[in-house]
Amino acid sequence: MSSNPTIDSLSYEEARDELVRVVSELEQGAATLEHSLELWERGEALAARCEEWLIGAKARLDAARAAAVTPAASSSDAGSAAEEEIF
Template identity: 45%
Template sequence: MSDIDGMSFEDAIKELEKVVGQLERGDVALDESIALYERGAALKARCEAKLKEAEEKVAKITLGADGAPEKTAPLDG
């Protein structure tokens, strides 16, 4: 599922929504359901990774006079 590794968050979430919709309808064969479930799990992991990446970019660590972290603040604040 290397195609998932290059997906943006938006693309991955759209694809995940499609997968969930297919699984909820229940009109696919068992083998296909299993494959869809596996793809959905990989898409979910990609979304989580992209969200974590975004959180890390948005937050910055404010250091005190002694160099120890004091707090986190928004990147633009």
């Protein structure tokens, strides 16, 4: 996680929406150099937070897929073993 507790508590959608606002403000080019640097640093932290959420979501999906495949494979293997014993 980032070292910013405010960013660490944001949901994916909150971090993404704020990142969009930060990028928009930077693209306008009206900010001072110092403010632009602060915006850039916040944008980097927000992007990292979004990435953490996406990595976590992918891990959950991968785990769910693996769990869904494992019982099917086990019952399929058991059925094959039973068929082999019959013949």
